[in-house]
Structures are given as C-alpha cells and as structure tokens.
Amino acid sequence: MKIINNIDKLGTIGLFFTALFSPCCFPLFAFGASALGLGSFELFGGWTMWIFQAMVLISIVGLIISYRKHRCVYPLLIAIPSGILIFFAYYFSKSENAVYLIYSGMLGLFIATIANYYQNKVQGNCNTCISYGGKEVExxxxxxxxxxxxxxxxxxxxxxxxxxxxxxxxxxxxxxxxxxxxxxxxxxxxxxxxxxxxxxxx
Known part of the structure; x- marks a missing residue:
C-alpha cells in the first residue's frame, strides 16, 4: 500500500537521481555531480536515456493512480504536459537547446509531485479514506x-x-x-x- 501511494515520488526522485549521475547528458546537474566528487562519471552509461524516460513514466503513472484514488486533478494537469514536453524534446525537437525543454519538464513533474503530496497528505483530500488504527485506510x-x-x-x-x-x-x-x-x-x-x-x- 505504501509503495503504491508513493510511486509518483519514486519516479520523480528517480529521474533527478538519473540526471545527477549523468552530467554529460544533463549539464545543469554537472555542478552537483562535481560536488559529490563524481566529475563526469556516467553511472548508467548508454542506458541513461531509457532509465530517465522510464522514471518519467513511473512518476506520471503514480500521479494517475493517486488521481483515481483521491480525485485531485491538478497534479495531473501539470504532470502530463511536463511529460509530453520531455518526450517531445527526446523524439521531435531538432533544437540544440532541447535539453532545456527536458529541464522544464523535470521542474513540472517536481511541482506536480509536491502538489500531489500537499493535496493528498497535508489536506487529507480523500473522500473515501478514514483513520483506522492510527493509519489512513481506503x-x-x-x-x-x-x-x-x-x-x-x-x-x-x-x-x-x-x-x-x-x-x-x-x-x-x-x-x-x-x-x-x-x-x-x-x-x-x-x-x-x-x-x-x-x-x-x-
């Protein structure tokens, strides 16, 4: 149950983790990688693009699952365009600045994840959830x-x-x-x- 409720967070953390450990593909994160003593070390090698895209999909799927449970649409309205922006940058954009579209999409997914957490956890936006035995249950x-x-x-x-x-x-x-x-x-x-x-x- 806990894993299902946190799929969006795992996906979003995963895509930032992938970017941090792939400074050659994501120059904006090169400073963070250097601060960790990684230099230009590529943790995932040729798998970086596929792992990153998988994390994007996991994040969006997690937000869809959360929407089906809590019916809070706002995070999805941010996440889906952000995901489209990332995949557009990978497969359709011919610009040398396509990486900035990816950064924008990452920011959007981060905001969507935070918004989802705020709506569902802080505000307790679940019409069919109750507190049972000290825990929230559906x-x-x-x-x-x-x-x-x-x-x-x-x-x-x-x-x-x-x-x-x-x-x-x-x-x-x-x-x-x-x-x-x-x-x-x-x-x-x-x-x-x-x-x-x-x-x-x-």
Whole structure:
C-alpha cells in the first residue's frame, strides 16, 4: 500500500537521481555531480536515456493512480504536459537547446509531485479514506466476480469483515479464498481496513 501511494515520488526522485549521475547528458546537474566528487562519471552509461524516460513514466503513472484514488486533478494537469514536453524534446525537437525543454519538464513533474503530496497528505483530500488504527485506510474497493467477471464498486465496512458477497449479475455468493479474511481481500482492488492498517485479519 505504501509503495503504491508513493510511486509518483519514486519516479520523480528517480529521474533527478538519473540526471545527477549523468552530467554529460544533463549539464545543469554537472555542478552537483562535481560536488559529490563524481566529475563526469556516467553511472548508467548508454542506458541513461531509457532509465530517465522510464522514471518519467513511473512518476506520471503514480500521479494517475493517486488521481483515481483521491480525485485531485491538478497534479495531473501539470504532470502530463511536463511529460509530453520531455518526450517531445527526446523524439521531435531538432533544437540544440532541447535539453532545456527536458529541464522544464523535470521542474513540472517536481511541482506536480509536491502538489500531489500537499493535496493528498497535508489536506487529507480523500473522500473515501478514514483513520483506522492510527493509519489512513481506503474504504472504496471494486469487487470482481470470478464467475462472470462483473465488477462493482463497494464501500467496505469498518466494524466487521464481510465473509459473504452476492454478485448482482450472476447471483454467485462469493466467499474468501483460503488464507484471506474477507471477500475484499480475495476479490477486491483494495484489501479490508484491518489489513491495510496493520496486516491483521478482522
């Protein structure tokens, strides 16, 4: 759960880390690399471009996941154009100053990540989250029926684990898989509140 909530941060930190350790590709970061005693050392060699672009995608995917959970669109409105700017610089720009487009995109992703953190963590902008056992947990989960594939978004109870669930389409009564404490842990996109909070069953 913690990793999913921080994918955007991992991606953004990763792209700055890649730039810092690739001063030949990102001259603006050469001073920082020199301060660390790296000189012109290229940590990733010929993989730099691909790793950097992967970090950009990871950052944007993390922000999309966060949007689907918290419905805060502003970070995405910054991140997507920033990502487009970076890929435009790599694949379409013929200018010698294309690297500055990349820097602008990096700045945009950094701002988007900070904005996302502020909206979701500081302001607690989650309409379907509650504090449970001292931790923030998500109550909304989408159950997929293993019999017919029907999906339905449900709000999970907090006072008891739900052991039975009837699919509204095929009327199959679902039960938890062996080792799971409830139907949400077995068939839902989000596990039940007790598992999210401390990993213990109801």
């Amino acid at each position: 109550l909304k989960s989408t159950i997929t029926c293993p019999n017919c594939g029907h999906k339905k978004e449900e709000m999970m109870p907090t006072d008891a684990c739900q052991y039975f669930y009837e699919c509204e389409k095929c009327k199959t009564v679902l039960k938890p898989k062996q080792g799971d404490c409830c139907v949400y842990c077995s068939y839902g996109t989000v596990k039940c509140p007790p598992i999210q909070a401390d990993g213990d069953c109801c």
